[in-house]
Amino acid sequence: MARAVVAKAYGGPEVLQVVDVQVGPPGPGQVLLDVRAIGVNPSDWKQYSGVWGTDPDRLPLRLGHEVAGVVAAVGEDVEGITPGDEVIAYPVTGAYADRLLVRATSVLPKPAGRSWEKAAGLMVTGVTAFHALTATHVGAGDTVLVHGASGGVGSAVVQLAHARGARVLGTASPANHEHLEDLKAVPLAYGPGLEDRVRRAAPHGITAAIDCVGTAEAIETSLALVPDRQRIATVAGHAHATGTGIKLLGAGAGSDPGTEVRRRARAELLRQWDLHHLDVRIGATFHLADAARAHRVGRGGTVDGKIILLP
Ligand SMILES: NC(=O)c1ccc[n+]([C@@H]2O[C@H](COP(=O)([O-])OP(=O)(O)OC[C@H]3O[C@@H](n4cnc5c(N)ncnc54)[C@H](OP(=O)(O)O)[C@@H]3O)[C@@H](O)[C@H]2O)c1
Incomplete structure (x- = not known):
């Protein structure tokens, strides 16, 4: 079982709720993470605000696309990733959770000794x-x-x-x-x-x-x-x-999603971070259960730097 934040309806941050979700053991090509930090992005609140539609069939919406955490278990066919590894996972869906199943192809090594918060806020x-x-x-x-x-x-x-x-x-x-x-x-x-x-x-x-x-x-x-x-x-x-x-650039009609460029970018970002050519400014951290407050602050534009959720 894991705790996750979902949007139960379309609207403002008041629609966010913490719920229990089942997290099975990792299947083929999957990795189970104990999440240490989650990156918050404007797309997270746009997703349930209604600007991208209000399809009731999509509810409840799992939120979040980037996390950092520790590998708890790996699927049978997963190679090169071991329980105990400190990793970044991007892209993922439903990142607002304390345990998360992700695709092995989304998992990248977190540089040793670097902050969980920055690791979680680097990729998007x-x-x-x-x-x-x-x-x-x-x-x-x-x-x-x-x-x-x-x-x-x-x-x-x-x-x-x-x-x-x-x-x-x-x-x-x-x-x-x-x-x-x-x-x-x-x-x-x-x-x-x-x-x-x-x-x-x-x-x-x-x-x-x-x-x-x-x-x-x-x-x-x-x-x-x-x-x-x-x-x-x-x-x-x-x-x-x-x-x-x-x-x-990005999602939407007439836009270039840049899927391949963005996939390649992940290793380069880790390299630039390692070289100290790239840093992530952390603006504020909130407990995962306080995601609604984090979104109010983010939408208000009063925090300079990334907002991070901590399970
Ligand atoms: N297409 C994609 O793939 C993609 C991916 C990620 C994000 N996005 C979008 O990109 C935008 C930025 O995302 P973010 O994560 O960087 O957000 P963010 O961290 O909240 O940054 C927004 C910045 O906009 C600045 N700003 C506010 N009003 C401004 C104005 N009138 N003129 C110039 N700057 C102004 C603010 O700077 P000051 O505080 O200094 O005023 C603030 O630092 C969002 O709309 C997000 O949804 C798109």
Whole structure:
């Protein structure tokens, strides 16, 4: 038996409940995890908010896509994974649980001695950032504008772009400018006048832009500044960007899910984390049973850094 958080209905965080779920022994190709930490992402609350539909047949919804934990048992045919191993599992479904069956193909070694919280919060934002940088071909010599640069995805984009040798400018609220400087990015305030501020900070021009917030301002500023639209990508602004020639990344009609790129990205993220080229800023931790409170805080946008649940 395991404890899991599910959405019993569509709505706000009040629909979340802790329930008991059966967790059988691992079958072929499966691994049973004792979960130590769970990454919280905006898609977790979007899933039950109704923005992606309200199909009653999908209820109750299991939530969460990334965890870190200890292997408790492995299926008969699983090789290279042993009980007691400290691992990250991504992608998974139903991560909001204290015990979880996952596919062996989703299991990656957690670097020894590194924090459970950071391990649990590395993958969703990291693979998205890697996909965006790959889709826009960012490399040495580029000057990249990152919208929403202080967020989970944005700060991963900033760090990975810097590691690729690009110069990075990032938008954030003033309270996060010092954080962006720590990540070696030029911080800029978003809001009226953004295009002029970017032109002043990058007089030789912007060669690529990645939108990690989804506002009309982010899309319009990118279109005004980047000559090649194939070098602009959004992970959140599909409503504003459809039909503009910008690359739409992730789930949804007309988007590139990047399944293979994202699968490959996982090993590279572990490598960059190990090299200290990539870090995960932890904003707050909550007990698993407090998932509704964690979602209220996340939706409010008042926490800087990843929100993590601990069973
Ligand atoms: N397509 C995909 O595959 C995919 C994958 C993961 C996430 N996403 C989406 O990407 C978005 C970001 O996710 P996340 O995990 O990075 O969220 P997050 O950690 O909450 O970050 C959001 C950031 O947006 C910034 N922000 C708020 N208002 C802004 C504005 N008007 N202009 C510029 N920045 C603004 C905030 O920065 P300040 O606090 O500094 O204001 C905040 O750090 C979400 O919509 C999420 O659903 C998509």
